[in-house]
Amino acid sequence: MAVARSFTIRVPATSANIGPGFDVVGLSLSLHLSLTVNLTPSAEKSTPVISYSGEGAHEVPLDVYKNLTTRVALYVLRCHGISTFPSHLTLHAHNEIPFGRGLGSSGAAVIAGVLLGNELGDLNLSTERMLDFALMVERHPDNVTAALVGGFVGSYLRELGKDATDAASVPLSEVLPEYPPNAGEEWGRDPPQPPTGIGHYVRFSWSSSIKAVAIIPRFELSTAKARDVLPATYTRKDLVFNMQRLAVLTTALGQTPPDADLIYEAMKDRVHQPYRMTLVPGLREVTSRITPATHAGLLGICLSGAGPTILALATGGYEEIAEDARKLFAVEGVQVDWKVLSVCGGSVVDRTDP
Ligand SMILES: Nc1ncnc2c1ncn2[C@@H]1O[C@H](COP(=O)(O)OP(=O)(O)OP(=O)(O)O)[C@@H](O)[C@H]1O
Ligand SMILES: N[C@@H](CCO)C(=O)O
Incomplete structure (x- = not known):
């Protein structure tokens, strides 16, 4: 059985556009979404427990199949053949980024989810591959790129061939299904894998x-x-x-x-x-x-x-x-x-x- 472990994930707020850079530039700012994750692996099956404090605490879903961060983490895991969260997983999120105000709260939640999936599955994904996963969920690169790599960042989406375009254009409901299968059932269709190298970025001086x-x-x-x-x-x-x-x-x-x-x-x-x-x-x-x-x-x-x-x-x-x-x-x-x-x-x- 795997050993107990804990880790934290800290993702910054972002401001996108900075005037003329619509969907192109983003800036990471000193407000954070922090996740504290504890794992006590056990033979018994258990549903992960989420607690949440700070901005959005009164409205954020605490069900792992509805919460944006855990849904993204599960998407990353399922793309690597892991269909469930590990047992005895507890997550506490503390959020300083106000929701729906233009400070990248959803981009931060998505990046936190990609990092969470990467850690839980021991996937060792590169920054570029993590960006591919984030871009399957939030489809403009400005917030997620700045949230992941930090600083004042410019990014573009590569022009994809037909198959890759189709793969990257599947509805969000297929990338992030909201409900788990019933007990004993499989998820059904495999999740859509992100094409490789969707987003490319450069960090400017600040x-x-x-x-x-x-x-x-x-x-x-x-x-x-x-x-x-x-x-x-x-x-x-x-x-x-x-x-x-x-x-x-x-x-x-x-x-x-x-x-x-x-x-x-x-x-x-x-x-x-x-x-x-x-x-x-x-x-x-x-x-x-x-x-x-x-x-x-x-x-x-x-x-x-x-x-x-x-x-x-x-x-x-x-x-x-x-x-x-x-x-x-x-x-x-x-x-x-x-x-x-x-x-x-x-x-x-x-x-x-x-
Ligand atoms: N930490 C979080 N956990 C779960 N869901 C979140 C979290 N942060 C944001 N969300 C979801 O994202 C929504 C806000 O996303 P939206 O893209 O509308 O605004 P924003 O990301 O704050 O602003 P902008 O994209 O302009 O910077 C929230 O209403 C909530 O549903
Ligand atoms: N570039 C995006 C950022 C919002 O997340 C927009 O302005 O719609």
Whole structure:
């Protein structure tokens, strides 16, 4: 019988897009989802026990076949011929990442699940292969890549051949079935294996003088809803507008001292933010009235991920930026919390002997 063991998994929050980098760039931020995992292998069968504290504790399912992290872990295990969780598994999740606010809570839950499956199955997967699994669940690479590898990261999805495209396009319900088979039954169809090498990434430099002020409205906006308002096609003018800015931004945020004139303009966007204004009352006012001219230290300001959080990158003046944003949101009837965050490293698994 396998020996008892315990380990922890720590995954950071992320902010995707940073203005013009829609579905391309992500930044890992110093709020974490932490899992403490204990295994006491035994001949007796038992269902894993999950407990949860922190953000989302009142709404997150504690059933392993419904919880996003454990469903992803089971998907990874099933793809390696392991159809059940080990017996006597307990998991405690402590979460600092608010749900549905544009700070990558779902991406963190998915990465935690991939890392959990990798550990429980002793699979020794490479970072690239873990990314393939994550991309079968969260199909845009910006949050999951930054959550896994950390830092300021750009990524693309490889163009897949027909078979691999079909494999990567199966409905989420097949990747993550919600219910286990009845006692004595098998799962039925094998889970869809991810094609190899779906996502590719590069880490950009990041100036350590820059912090991120997250201004977090007290309402949730699901990523699905915030993607539904986006158009299917764009004009060449708008695409060139974004590409010009993104090319400059990826280098400008690594320079010390950072150039506010360059960065403020380079964080503007015409691909997603304008369409999401209707979903985030106050977005237009906050992003247009808080500028380097009005707020010393501000470099640039944008919607974080799919929103509703607004991310201000700055080298100082954090409280003034956040409080002024709070007042502008209040005019629209939106209450906010704010935090000053650092750009941090990626996910970490800490194995401890019991
Ligand atoms: N730790 C977690 N455990 C289980 N489920 C989670 C966890 N974190 C997030 N989720 C699920 O993900 C949903 C939020 O995902 P969504 O993609 O809408 O927003 P987000 O990831 O917070 O924002 P964004 O993708 O814009 O950064 C939650 O409502 C919940 O269902
Ligand atoms: N790039 C994604 C991030 C949200 O998870 C979006 O803006 O919809």
